[in-house]
C-alpha cells in the first residue's frame with residue numbers, strides 16, 4: 001500500500017510580492033504506475049465518517065461542520081459528466097488518523113497524530129492506494145487494480161480559525177472542497193481559479209472547468225451531460241521532448257456550456273516523452289499554451305516528477321502559444 005499525504009496551504013504573501021504570472025492550468029490525477037488513482041465504486045460503498053468533535057479546534061459560524069462537509073461532498077458528486085456517489089457513514093470518535101479503522105474514511109478536526117508544521121497548512125488528506133490488484137482492500141475484499149484508492153482521511157488543522165458561514169476566519173467549505181478533490185484522487189492544479197489550486201483563497205466553493213475535467217475523467221458518466229473533446233500534442237525544445245511542461249487549453253469564446261461551473265482553462269503536464277492530452281474540453285474554441293511549472297505553482301506542489309521517477313519537471317524554456 002502507498003500512503004500519500006497532501007496538504008493545502010495558506011499562501012502568505014505581503015502585498016508587494018503578490019505576483020500572479022501568466023495563469024497556469026491543469027487538472028492532474030495522482031498516479032500509481034502511471035495510471036490515475038481512483039476509487040472503485042463497484043468494489044464497496046464509499047462513505048465518509050465524521051468525528052464531530054471540535055473540542056480544542058477554532059471553529060466559528062452558523063453551520064455545523066457536518067453540514068459543511070455534506071455540502072462540500074455534494075459539490076463533487078453533482079459535477080457535470082460525473083458519476084460519483086458517496087454517503088455519510090456512521091460518526092466516529094477516532095482522534096488518531098493512523099489508527100482509525102480501515103473501513104472508515106475519517107474527517108477529523110481533533111486528530112493528534114497529524115503534523116501540520118504550523119498554521120500555513122490548513123488541512124491534510126491522507127490517501128491509501130493499492131500497489132497491485134489482489135491485495136487486501138481493507139473492506140474484506142481485494143483490490144481490483146493498482147492505484148485503487150481504498151481509504152482516505154482528511155484532518156483539519158486545529159490551530160487554524162475556520163468559519164462555517166457568517167463569521168470570520170478561513171472559510172471551511174473552501175478548504176473542505178479542495179481536500180475532497182484529493183480524497184477522490186486529484187492532485188494540485190496550477191489553474192489559479194481551480195478548487196485544486198494549492199493555495200486557498202478566502203472563499204471559493206464551486207468547481208472550475210479544470211476541476212470538472214479532472215473529476216469526470218476519473219468517474220465518467222456513461223451518458224455525458226455535455227459532450228467533450230480532447231486536444232493532444234507534443235512539447236519539444238530544440239528537438240528534445242520536454243517533461244512536465246504545463247500545457248493548457250484556454251477557451252476563447254463567451255459560451256458557457258457547463259452551468260454553475262467557473263470557466264477556466266483546462267490543462268495538464270506533459271509526459272516523459274513530451275506528449276500530452278487535455279481531455280474533458282466542452283464545446284468552445286481554444287488557444288493552447290505551454291509554459292514552465294515555475295511559480296506560483298511549482299514542482300514541490302505536485303507529485304508529477306516523482307510519479308515518473310524524475311527528480312524534477314523541466315522549466316528551462318519560455319511560454320509558447322500554438
Ligand SMILES: [Zn+2]
Pocket residue numbers: 006007008009178179182188198
Ligand atoms: Zn491540496
